[in-house]
Structures are given as C-alpha cells and as structure tokens.
Amino acid sequence: MTEQKTAALKSLLTDPKNIVIIPHKNPDGDAIGACLAIFLYLKKKGHNATITAPNDYPDFLKWMPGTEEVINYESQRESCRNAIDKADIIFTLDFNDLSRIGDLQFALADFKGKYIMIDHHQQPSDYAWLQYSDVMMSSTCEMVWHFLDTLEETHAVDAAIASCLYAGIMTDTGSFRFPSTSSTTHRVVAELIDKGADNAAIHNAVFDSNSPDKLQLLGCALSNLETLPEYHTAIITLNSEELNRHNFKKGDTEGFVNYGLSMKGIRFAVILIESAQEQIIKISLRSKGDFSVNQFARDHFNGGGHINAAGGRSELSLEETKKKFKSLLPLYKDQLS
Numbered sequence: 001m002t003e004q005k006t007a008a009l010k011s012l013l014t015d016p017k018n019i020v021i022i023p024h025k026n027p028d029g030d031a032i033g034a035c036l037a038i039f040l041y042l043k044k045k046g047h048n049a050t051i052t053a054p055n056d057y058p059d060f061l062k063w064m065p066g067t068e069e070v071i072n073y074e075s076q077r078e079s080c081r082n083a084i085d086k087a088d089i090i091f092t093l094d095f096n097d098l099s100r101i102g103d104l105q106f107a108l109a110d111f112k113g114k115y116i117m118i119d120h121h122q123q124p125s126d127y128a129w130l131q132y133s134d135v136m137m138s139s140t141c142e143m144v145w146h147f148l149d150t151l152e153e154t155h156a157v158d159a160a161i162a163s164c165l166y167a168g169i170m171t172d173t174g175s176f177r178f179p180s181t182s183s184t185t186h187r188v189v190a191e192l193i194d195k196g197a198d199n200a201a202i203h204n205a206v207f208d209s210n211s212p213d214k215l216q217l218l219g220c221a222l223s224n225l226e227t228l229p230e231y232h233t234a235i236i237t238l239n240s241e242e243l244n245r246h247n248f249k250k251g252d253t254e255g256f257v258n259y260g261l262s263m264k265g266i267r268f269a270v271i272l273i274e275s276a277q278e279q280i281i282k283i284s285l286r287s288k289g290d291f292s293v294n295q296f297a298r299d300h301f302n303g304g305g306h307i308n309a310a311g312g313r314s315e316l317s318l319e320e321t322k323k324k325f326k327s328l329l330p331l332y333k334d335q336l337s
C-alpha cells in the first residue's frame with residue numbers, strides 16, 4: 001500500500017459509499033473473519049456495505065458477529081447482483097484471482113469501480129486498484145488489522161470486529177503454530193484481546209462444536225490413511241458413500257489433512273475428497289519445510305495457495321486421482337527426502 005493510495009483511499013471513504021465485500025469460494029475462518037471485520041468497520045463509518053459470498057460456509061463459523069447479514073450467490077443471486085450493480089468499491093479478501101470465486105466472477109463483468117485486494121496467497125493477479133498483498137503474512141485477518149492501522153483507524157476496532165479478526169488469525173495459523181505466525185502476529189492478537197476478543201470462548205466456538213457424525217467421519221478418514229515412507233507422504237481419501245454415511249455437512253472435513261502431517265517423518269500430506277455436487281475431487285495439500293504445495297497444486301491440480309498449504313481439484317475419479325498423485329511422487333523424490 002503506497003502512501004499515495006492510502007491517501008486516495010482515505011479521501012474516497014470520507015463520504016458514504018456503496019461497498020461490496022467478497023471472500024473466496026468455500027470461505028474459511030480467515031476469509032469470513034476478514035469480510036465481517038471490514039463489513040462491521042465500514043458500517044460503523046456510515047457506508048452501505050454488503051458481503052456477497054460465492055457460497056455457504058461451515059456452521060462452526062456462524063457465531064461470528066454480523067454472520068446473519070452475509071448473503072450468498074448460490075441461494076441469493078438477485079440480491080448479490082443488485083449490491084454489485086450499485087457498488088463503488090469491491091473488497092476481495094483472502095484470494096488474489098477472480099477465478100477463486102466461482103460463478104460469482106461473472107456477476108462482476110460490468111463492474112467499473114475500484115477493487116481493493118487484501119490477501120496473503122502466492123502470485124497475485126493484477127486486477128485491483130489497491131493491492132495489499134503479502135505472502136509472509138499469517139492471515140488476511142492480520143493484514144486487515146495492519147490495513148486499519150495504516151488508515152489510522154484501529155481505534156474503531158470494537159469487541160465484535162476484534163473477535164472476527166481473532167478467529168481468522170487463529171484458524172489460519174493452526175492456533176498460532178504455523179511458521180507464518182510471527183512476533184507481530186502475536187502483538188496483533190494481544191491488541192485484539194485488549195479490544196475485547198474472548199480468546200477462550202472463540203476457541204471453544206470454533207473447535208469444540210463437533211458433531212458425532214463429524215468425529216465418526218474423521219475415524220473413517222483415518223482408517224483410509226495410507227503412508228508412503230519412501231516419499232515421506234501421507235494420503236487420505238473420502239468417497240461420497242463414506243461422506244453420505246456420516247451425513248457430511250460443509251466444513252466437516254476441515255483440518256483432516258493435518259492428521260497426515262502429524263505423523264513422525266511425514267512432510268507431505270494430501271486429502272482427496274469426492275464432491276458429488278461439484279462432480280470433482282477436491283484436493284487439500286499440506287507440507288513441512290521448503291516443498292511448495294502451491295507449485296505442486298498449480299502444476300498438476302489446477303489450484304494454488306501457500307508454500308505449505310494449498311488446494312486444487314481433479315476431474316478424474318477418486319481412484320484415478322489417487323493414482324495420478326502417486327505417479328507424480330517420484331518426480332519430487334529429492335525434494336521430499
């Protein structure tokens with residue numbers, strides 16, 4: 001964010017604007033936390049703000065302040081289009097390429113206003129008037145704090161906004177343990193607690209709200225776990241029959257891939273999940289150290305993300321996708337050992 005852009009943005013926001021805020025498809029805690037924080041802040045400042053999500057998000061995030069005002073393009077298409085038609089500014093949060101919002105990207109075709117991107121993923125596309133992109137950042141929510149700080153607006157952060165930001169940082173850092181968690185991240189988190197974020201209650205709301213179905217689905221996923229010691233790699237799969245048997249709901253498989261990485265000696269973990277609705281295999285990749293799953297996802301599975309956490313998709317069957325994944329490993333033997 002240059003000084004010039006900061007000044008331009010400040011002046012732009014001096015009178016009420018129509019603003020749309022968009023998270024990536026299948027929004028996670030960081031994406032929704034950042035959107036709600038910006039939304040609550042802008043409303044407080046007298047702007048007309050709307051969050052249009054590409055699709056729904058998991059129930060374990062629906063305690064967040066403002067959550068009832070989020071509209072989604074899958075079920076409220078007209079309302080989303082109306083908000084976008086009127087918008088002067090669109091915030092795109094926690095993603096850096098418009099292909100990451102699925103069909104909602106087509107509703108933006110005629111947008112003539114200014115895009116503001118706040119994001120920490122690799123290789124941003126060049127569409128934003130104001131691009132605040134930093135791949136070293138723990139989370140978009142941490143960046144939203146720095147963004148407000150640059151605007152000299154952190155005084156406007158109340159307990160509700162602080163709670164949204166805290167939840168996003170907590171979920172994207174694996175509860176403050178991933179390498180992207182810096183001393184600055186902890187300083188921001190300390191500020192958020194001072195502003196009223198109840199850290200224990202937020203942890204409880206996000207992580208201790210499991211259903212028996214979800215835990216049994218985890219059991220099923222773990223029983224499907226396969227390790228390939230030669231490549232320090234772990235593979236988990238879930239097919240639609242297994243998902244249906246455990247009444248799968250959005251968000252139920254969140255975090256499962258990390259179990260692969262929790263094993264001694266494992267540096268690369270993948271979960272392959274059959275999506276009957278989208279007719280694809282959804283892929284989540286995690287690594288430890290220098291092995292870039294962002295590059296791996298871009299090169300082979302039409303995806304992307306961060307060095308140690310990325311996602312992608314496959315149009316092959318579950319078995320074929322698994323076969324393809326395994327066949328790629330010898331190419332990376334050196335990097336993985």
Ligand code: 5GP
Nearest residue numbers: 284285302303304305306309310311312313
């Ligand atoms: P997850 O595996 O939790 O869905 O995603 C891990 C990271 O990769 C997240 O930061 C997410 O935004 C990103 N990601 C997930 N799926 C995709 C994808 O299909 N394309 C791109 N570019 N990024 C993805």
Ligand code: MN
Nearest residue numbers: 030094140172
């Ligand atoms: Mn994020």
